[in-house]
Amino acid sequence: MLPEEHFRLLKTPNGARAGELNTPHGTVLTPVFLPVGSQATVKTLTPQDIKDAGFNMVLANTYHLYLRPGIDVIDKMGGLHRFMAWNGAMLTDSGGYQVFSLAPLCKITDDGVTFRSHIDGSEHFLTPELAVQYQEALGADVMMVLDECTAYGDSQEKVQKAMDRTHRWAERCLKAQKRKDQALYAIVQGGMFPELRRQSTEYLTALDFPGYAIGGLSVGEPKETTFAMVEETSAWLPVDRPRYLMGVGSPEDIVEGVARGIDIFDSALPTRVARNGALFTGKGRINIRRAAYRKMDGPPDPDCDCSTCRTFSAAYLSHLFRSDELLALRLATVHNLRFISNLMQELRESILDGTFAAFRKDFLSSYKTTNEQVRVEQKGRWLRGRE
Amino acid sequence: MLPEEHFRLLKTPNGARAGELNTPHGTVLTPVFLPVGSQATVKTLTPQDIKDAGFNMVLANTYHLYLRPGIDVIDKMGGLHRFMAWNGAMLTDSGGYQVFSLAPLCKITDDGVTFRSHIDGSEHFLTPELAVQYQEALGADVMMVLDECTAYGDSQEKVQKAMDRTHRWAERCLKAQKRKDQALYAIVQGGMFPELRRQSTEYLTALDFPGYAIGGLSVGEPKETTFAMVEETSAWLPVDRPRYLMGVGSPEDIVEGVARGIDIFDSALPTRVARNGALFTGKGRINIRRAAYRKMDGPPDPDCDCSTCRTFSAAYLSHLFRSDELLALRLATVHNLRFISNLMQELRESILDGTFAAFRKDFLSSYKTTNEQVRVEQKGRWLRGRE
Secondary structure (H helix, E strand, O other), X not given: OOHHHHEEEEEOHHHOOEEEEEEOOEEEEEOEEEOEOOOOOOOOOOHHHHHHOOOOEEEEEHHHHHHOOOHHHHHHOOOHHHHOOOOOEEEEEOOHHHHHHOOOEEEEOOOOEEEEOOOOOOEEEEOHHXXXXXXXXXXXXXXXXXXXXXXXXXXXXXXXXXXXXXXXXXXXXXXXXXXXXXXXXXXXXXXXXXXXXXXXXXXXXXXXXXXXXXXXXXXXXXXXXXXXXXXXXXXXXXXXOOEEEOOEOOHHHHHHHHHOOOOEEEOOHHHHHHHOOEEEEOOEEEEOOOHHHOOOOOOOOOOOOOHHHHHOOHHHHHHHHHOOOHHHHHHHHHHHHHHHHHHHHHHHHHHHOOOHHHHHHHHHHHOEEOHHHHHHHHOOXXXXXXX | OOHHHHEEEEEOHHHOOEEEEEEOOEEEEEOEEEOEOOOOOOXXXXXXXXXXXXXXXXXXXXXXXXXXOOHHHHHHOOOHHHHOOOOOEEEEEOOHHHHHHOOOEEEEOOOOEEEEOOOOOOEEEEOHHHHHHHHHHHOOOEEEOOOOOOOOOOOHHHHHHHHHHHHHHHHHXXXXXXXXXXXXEEEEOOOOOHHHHHHHHHHHHHOOOOEEEEOOOOOOOOHHHHHHHHHHHHOOOOOOOXXXXXXXXXXXXXXXXXXXXXXXXXXXXXXXXXXXXXXXXXXXXXXXXXXXXXXXXXXOOOOOOOHHHHHOOHHHHXXXXXXXXXXXXXXXXXXHHHHHHHHHHHHHHHHHOOOHHHHHHHHHHHOEEOHHHHHHHHOOHHHOOOO
């Protein structure tokens, strides 16, 4: 599939974009949010649940699947789509981020990265070529290059060194690619340094990837910095290629990302906070465990059309959470994902009919993240983006 | 509803019985197994999942619901059916068993039982009248009397004393009943003493309940003793009333119970062992975590028609368990319950067409509980029956 066939841009009023991604597993309307299925499962949900919530593209993690059950197992089972019984579109992350955030890091050289498994401590070696080879075996519709991630607060020198290596690795990934039915995306790095972001974007754009991700954000920096870096990067990205903001996915951040021209989002946040009892509503996040919901007849979110809100009361969901019942986690996950898919659809429609600016203003003024909930979100900041 | 309308016996060849329970929430074919939903949820499943697995009657526990969310909350929400969004038939246990097995017991007198919550240690008082009042508020189709449970190994004197109290409490429950659309079942006690079992059955039968449970079994005694007591009790029960063997529900025990004229079973075993990775198959129980399943393409149980076996491979389910994924618990629960509902249907059909004896022999000779799995089952023997 040629890059120009992979993505079609339909409209770009004031920066916000509506388009479509064409993949061997169907067309995905953008802007799109990808539920995170690190270990070949979006936690608590079946593939049918994911579709029912309104999604036809998910993300899985090469790092997790390499360690468990092993790329060989999934390859033998006919690839990741078949293994997890998902026939929609799929993106796999290269494993770079997880190696740097989850695994005790051993050594990084130009060749690749040596790391220890966070599960059993065993030593492994990952190279750009292996990252592509593994992702080709997994068979996702979109693959990511192996990148070197830096932390918030790292010096410009350190960030530049990692960025330069990320660029060299991106070229090696491109060369290593054998299958042509998968789109390989580059990842722009450069930390919180606008000049490095510009350099990284220019370098990678020259290599002509079918898509570009913005990496290394949402790692603890203030929100303004995140979006300043997004703007800095977007300005240099080619208009006709999809733009993927990695690890960002709260409702308010999605709206702000879309306003800055982002087409693709992923984040474990909606599903993770759901498992803590935090539900998205049009008025902000609520904590369903609170006493106020104990006797509340009527759905958790009266404006929601998800199967949870259509079937159960706030009182029942509150009871399940208070009683540590497993069903609570699933019902809340379904709700938060449905909230996000409805949001994506509304965003897209507002872009297409020219009302995005008003939608953005209305949404952000009514959607307030309550203080009691921010606590949930900020647990493990470094990990908050990508499980 | 008159007792004779509640149960209709269709056939009784050689002890095994096929019939139907008529309830305000539908007709339930017997022999029947009730999935256990102690806290107003069959762990990991929605009401739709339970129906899809083939069940139209479930069990819930008054003890658990009294403590959380509180009978008042469920009453306010319009009863337990509406609270948990279950429109099928339902049986509630009185709380007697849980008070004696889960809660630190304070004091028992003829008046009732004082106990402490196993959740927060608060003190509570339960009487036969309150047990009925709570169950009327919950609104299940079948209620159970409050009984005094004894442990395996208790002296005949102690068991007799508890049995006599259980009889007095049964009379008080009968008198306390106000709603007439709910069937109140008595519970036969008498421990492992045949003479006491006979006395208990005769005493309670004279009170003319619409159904009779056999309680105080599967509490650690050998299997032969369990079924000897079932036989001892069944011999004295009226033929035209349903017989409920409480807390028994492994596939092999169900077959043996049906052979002895049992109509109703409940047990947390099928769902609990599922969450440990133990799946029922026609050849016995398998441990899906085992290395043998890591690369096994094809369903966990090739003979099963459940949504898990129709959708996912043994390798995928094994991966989910090995990776501590929540979806594993749900997929295995669906499978084990479907196995049981298929078994109940086969048992019923074999009774109706006169082939039960052959079915029993075939099933028990091919179904072997492997040693590695028995371990899972025997954790917490006292609790194994009723969660």
